[in-house]
Amino acid sequence: MNSELTREYINELRSIIEAKDDKAALLKMEDLHPADIAGIYENLSIDEAKYLYLLLDPEKASDVLVELEEDDREKFLDVLPPEVIASQFIHHMDSDDAADVIGDLAEEKKQEVLLHIDDVEQAGDIVDLLSYDENSAGGLMAKEMIRVNENWGVATCVREMRKQAKDLDEIYYIYVVNDENLLLGILSLKALLLASASTKVRDIFDADIRSVRTHTPSEEVAQIMEKYDLIVLPVTDSIGRLVGRITIDDVVDVIRDEAERDYQLASGITTDVETTDSPARLSRARLPWLIIGLLGGIIVAAVISRFEEDIKINPEMAFFIPLIGAMAGNVGIQSSAIIVQGIASNSLGLESTYRKLFKELLVALMNGIILAGLLFLFNYFVNHKLALTFTVSSALFVVIIFAALFGTMIPLLLHKMKFDPALATGPFITTMNDIMGLMIYFLTGRILYTVFV
Amino acid sequence: MNSELTREYINELRSIIEAKDDKAALLKMEDLHPADIAGIYENLSIDEAKYLYLLLDPEKASDVLVELEEDDREKFLDVLPPEVIASQFIHHMDSDDAADVIGDLAEEKKQEVLLHIDDVEQAGDIVDLLSYDENSAGGLMAKEMIRVNENWGVATCVREMRKQAKDLDEIYYIYVVNDENLLLGILSLKALLLASASTKVRDIFDADIRSVRTHTPSEEVAQIMEKYDLIVLPVTDSIGRLVGRITIDDVVDVIRDEAERDYQLASGITTDVETTDSPARLSRARLPWLIIGLLGGIIVAAVISRFEEDIKINPEMAFFIPLIGAMAGNVGIQSSAIIVQGIASNSLGLESTYRKLFKELLVALMNGIILAGLLFLFNYFVNHKLALTFTVSSALFVVIIFAALFGTMIPLLLHKMKFDPALATGPFITTMNDIMGLMIYFLTGRILYTVFV
Numbered sequence: 001m002n003s004e005l006t007r008e009y010i011n012e013l014r015s016i017i018e019a020k021d022d023k024a025a026l027l028k029m030e031d032l033h034p035a036d037i038a039g040i041y042e043n044l045s046i047d048e049a050k051y052l053y054l055l056l057d058p059e060k061a062s063d064v065l066v067e068l069e070e071d072d073r074e075k076f077l078d079v080l081p082p083e084v085i086a087s088q089f090i091h092h093m094d095s096d097d098a099a100d101v102i103g104d105l106a107e108e109k110k111q112e113v114l115l116h117i118d119d120v121e122q123a124g125d126i127v128d129l130l131s132y133d134e135n136s137a138g139g140l141m142a143k144e145m146i147r148v149n150e151n152w153g154v155a156t157c158v159r160e161m162r163k164q165a166k167d168l169d170e171i172y173y174i175y176v177v178n179d180e181n182l183l184l185g186i187l188s189l190k191a192l193l194l195a196s197a198s199t200k201v202r203d204i205f206d207a208d209i210r211s212v213r214t215h216t217p218s219e220e221v222a223q224i225m226e227k228y229d230l231i232v233l234p235v236t237d238s239i240g241r242l243v244g245r246i247t248i249d250d251v252v253d254v255i256r257d258e259a260e261r262d263y264q265l266a267s268g269i270t271t272d273v274e275t276t277d278s279p280a281r282l283s284r285a286r287l288p289w290l291i292i293g294l295l296g297g298i299i300v301a302a303v304i305s306r307f308e309e310d311i312k313i314n315p316e317m318a319f320f321i322p323l324i325g326a327m328a329g330n331v332g333i334q335s336s337a338i339i340v341q342g343i344a345s346n347s348l349g350l351e352s353t354y355r356k357l358f359k360e361l362l363v364a365l366m367n368g369i370i371l372a373g374l375l376f377l378f379n380y381f382v383n384h385k386l387a388l389t390f391t392v393s394s395a396l397f398v399v400i401i402f403a404a405l406f407g408t409m410i411p412l413l414l415h416k417m418k419f420d421p422a423l424a425t426g427p428f429i430t431t432m433n434d435i436m437g438l439m440i441y442f443l444t445g446r447i448l449y450t451v452f453v
Numbered sequence: 454m455n456s457e458l459t460r461e462y463i464n465e466l467r468s469i470i471e472a473k474d475d476k477a478a479l480l481k482m483e484d485l486h487p488a489d490i491a492g493i494y495e496n497l498s499i500d501e502a503k504y505l506y507l508l509l510d511p512e513k514a515s516d517v518l519v520e521l522e523e524d525d526r527e528k529f530l531d532v533l534p535p536e537v538i539a540s541q542f543i544h545h546m547d548s549d550d551a552a553d554v555i556g557d558l559a560e561e562k563k564q565e566v567l568l569h570i571d572d573v574e575q576a577g578d579i580v581d582l583l584s585y586d587e588n589s590a591g592g593l594m595a596k597e598m599i600r601v602n603e604n605w606g607v608a609t610c611v612r613e614m615r616k617q618a619k620d621l622d623e624i625y626y627i628y629v630v631n632d633e634n635l636l637l638g639i640l641s642l643k644a645l646l647l648a649s650a651s652t653k654v655r656d657i658f659d660a661d662i663r664s665v666r667t668h669t670p671s672e673e674v675a676q677i678m679e680k681y682d683l684i685v686l687p688v689t690d691s692i693g694r695l696v697g698r699i700t701i702d703d704v705v706d707v708i709r710d711e712a713e714r715d716y717q718l719a720s721g722i723t724t725d726v727e728t729t730d731s732p733a734r735l736s737r738a739r740l741p742w743l744i745i746g747l748l749g750g751i752i753v754a755a756v757i758s759r760f761e762e763d764i765k766i767n768p769e770m771a772f773f774i775p776l777i778g779a780m781a782g783n784v785g786i787q788s789s790a791i792i793v794q795g796i797a798s799n800s801l802g803l804e805s806t807y808r809k810l811f812k813e814l815l816v817a818l819m820n821g822i823i824l825a826g827l828l829f830l831f832n833y834f835v836n837h838k839l840a841l842t843f844t845v846s847s848a849l850f851v852v853i854i855f856a857a858l859f860g861t862m863i864p865l866l867l868h869k870m871k872f873d874p875a876l877a878t879g880p881f882i883t884t885m886n887d888i889m890g891l892m893i894y895f896l897t898g899r900i901l902y903t904v905f906v
Contacts, residue, residue: 033681035680035681035682158646161646162646162647165643165646171641171642171643171646172625189624189642190618190624193611193614193615193624194615194618208484225705226702226705226706226709227488228486228488229488229702230702231684231700231701231702247684248701248702248705249682249683249684249701251705252678252679252701252704252705252708253679255705255708255709255712256679256708256712259708259712259713260712262716263712263715263719263790263794264790264794266719266720266790267789267790267791268783268786268787268790269787269790269791279812279815279816279819282791282812282816283816283819283820286784286787286816287820287823287824289783289787290780290784290820290824291824291827293779293780293783294776294780296776296779297773297775297776297780298776298828298831300772300775300776301772301773301775302772304771304772304774304775305769305772308768308769308772311764311771312765312768315761315764315768315771316761318764318768318774319753319754319755319757319758319761320750320754321757321771321774321775321778322750322754322757322774322775322778322887322891323747323749323750323751323753323754324750325774325775325778325779326746326750326753326778326782326883326884326887327743327746327747327750329779329782329883330721330742330743330746330880330883331739331743333720333721334720334721334722334739334742334743336720337716337717337719337721337722338720338722338735341713341716359735362732363732363735363736363739366732366736367736367740367743370740371740371743371744371747374744374747375747375751378751427783430782430783431779434775434779
């Protein structure tokens with residue numbers, strides 16, 4: 001029932017396409033979900049995919065279009081005339097999917113497609129949705145839903161629902177509004193099912209519900225739906241009139257994307273890339289952070305060059321440069337990752353910034369003592385050089401403290417200044433901490449070597 | 454409607470608790486969702502929280518218990534006798550939540566609580582659920598659902614549903630089974646709503662549905678629900694009998710946890726920690742990777758010590774140690790992050806391992822040429838030292854290639870050997886690449902300095 005895409009399957013399909021065997025190709029795709037067909041397309045050439053695409057009936061083809069990755073979708077839409085896009089594809093889509101697809105088109109083509117939509121109500125819904133920021137509740141919501149008036153009886157309600165339900169794939173909730181279309185609450189299908197025919201909607205709906213405004217940011221929508229385990233969330237305009245609803249499947253994508261973006265930023269990758277992207281795209285996504293790393297390395301080299309004489313006298317100082325740099329980087333990343341994740345999942349708690357810094361300081365003190373101690377024992381018993389032993393261990397201790405404080409403060413600062421705190425993780429914090437850590441190291445060395453030699 | 458927890462609110466609540474003003478406390482929590490109350494508890498002392506907890510009616514108290522973080526929940530349950538847990542809390546819970554709560558108890562207490570559950574059917578459901586692996590479909594599913602027989606008419610169906618619906622918070626789908634309880638398909642509420650009373654279930658249900666087996670891993674459940682935009686997913690035993698269903702809200706937690714775990718592993722943090730955890734816990738979670746980093750640093754020091762003579766003659770070689778180390782680490786993390794994410798989101802595509810390595814090689818070649826070129830220009834025009842210029846740039850180029858290949862290969866290897874590929878990111882790959890990178894650097898230096906000097 002759950003089809004796993006295999007290379008054998010793709011190869012079979014390829015030979016069918018080459019033979020232009022329409023019937024065999026349709027048979028092969030017959031039982032597949034649109035998401036599976038989209039997955040297949042991503043493993044075919046554009047010409048092969050186009051051949052398959054034109055075989056599908058328009059409704060299934062629209063579903064596949066919605067499931068395609070943005071890049072692949074653009075390639076398809078580029079070669080299709082606006083009237084075909086409007087009548088064959090948009091016509092079969094829900095308003096949110098239609099707005100997403102049209103929103104990705106070039107401005108001119110967008111206007112043409114909109115003019116070719118026959119259903120004026122649908123076109124109006126799409127234009128409305130296009131006006132919202134992509135990353136807000138308005139950008140996530142769809143217009144299709146069932147709304148009933150609080151004054152209706154259950155029988156009227158069911159009759160009206162039957163009328164409205166034709167547009168909908170699925171019904172999870174029914175929204176209750178008053179004569180001014182102000183959102184009052186929800187009517188669950190369970191309540192409707194259990195009610196007698198003479199009951200009024202007013203008496204059985206649930207007024208204790210959550211809703212968001214059109215301008216609520218996507219991340220907040222995701223947090224609310226996650227926290228309260230919601231399947232659908234109604235969206236109102238600024239005076240509380242019901243304008244749309246967001247379903248959990250769209251929010252799952254927001255959660256996944258957000259987590260992936262933080263992870264990618266922390267790994268020094270700028271734009272959203274996947275293994276299947278082209279080498280040039282993969283290269284471009286990584287270069288910016290690498291160039292920052294390179295600049296950082298050049299600055300560090302300039303810092304160390306100030307200590308050239310120290311290195312000439314005590315070349316063993318150079319041996320521990322990577323250790324100090326790596327530990328500064330690791331500690332900084334650990335501290336920042338915890339803060340960035342806390343911000344992302346809204347679980348930072350109510351502790352003040354000072355309290356957080358104080359706690360990080362405690363953690364850093366504990367880890368610093370243990371790690372500097374271990375290194376001290378190693379150098380004392382293996383290297384037998386007292387000046388080096390003291391220098392490396394005390395520098396490591398100080399570096400760990402500073403790295404932890406920097407790692408905590410920088411993402412909090414960025415967040416306060418309305419930047420994305422995830423920027424602080426990865427190459428940025430490691431480079432900063434590299435520079436700071438090695439300055440501390442060589443300064444400690446200069447002082448301690450004069451003490452011990 | 455969406456309450457934001459503030460420090461003022463907590464402080465007000467604290468003074469109410471101190472004054473032991475039951476009425477004011479209840480009033481303050483009256484309109485709050487259980488998830489909000491759980492959030493409040495996490496910001497109070499255990500005694501303060503206990504006071505509030507005992508004021509709530511049992512049903513709300515159970516909901517709050519389910520929403521609490523695992524650690525906080527354990528603290529509460531530790532102080533409560535088994536018969537209270539069974540009659541006051543478990544009694545009001547859905548089978549999946551009840552199994553989660555009981556599953557976290559110590560073995561002895563678990564048995565006692567189970568014996569104190571009056572409802573034999575509920576106790577049986579919980580025992581069944583406890584037998585499944587936490588990270589499988591069986592561990593995620595709940596037993597409560599509406600099932601109808603294919604041979605029933607719509608009227609019988611609605612009557613039976615009314616009976617079964619009493620146990621359920623919400624109905625999204627109705628499952629259709631045959632006389633042997635084999636899952637046949639789903640009946641949507643929409644279909645039921647639009648059908649006439651004389652229709653048979655057999656004629657209106659949808660047989661084209663997805664389901665999983667009890668032993669399907671959680672990650673796969675999440676991938677299926679995400680890919681096919683499912684709200685509920687039925688679970689069958691190995692011969693296809695319907696045994697439970699999984700709702701999307703439980704899967705959202707799986708997705709969030711998975712993404713957070715990968716990110717934490719990549720940041721060198723071992724167990725699941727949050728900013729609100731104690732300093733000792735935070736310290737313990739970070740030490741393992743830091744000790745690995747320390748050992749790596751000691752090995753690197755030993756490697757560099759082999760080149761002590763080279764450093765004495767050309768101390769400027771030491772200046773670029775951090776640059777080489779940092780670039781090796783950054784490139785390695787970038788490459789491994791893309792692979793780890795591809796594995797996690799099942800989007801690696803069907804390219805072979807060789808093809809992936811070849812692509813990474815291309816990306817690394819591009820980035821290597823650009824970065825080594827930039828560094829060459831800098832050193833050539835600023836440092837004016839030919840031997841150093843050639844050494845650092847050519848070493849950087851080779852290091853980038855190796856780091857990219859290692860970063861790609863190691864997570865793929867770990868995945869093939871059934872280890873978690875996320876282990877390969879963060880401190881592990883940076884340490885490996887540090888050692889490898891600096892060996893290449895100093896060997897290149899030894900060769901090129903003899904050529905140019």
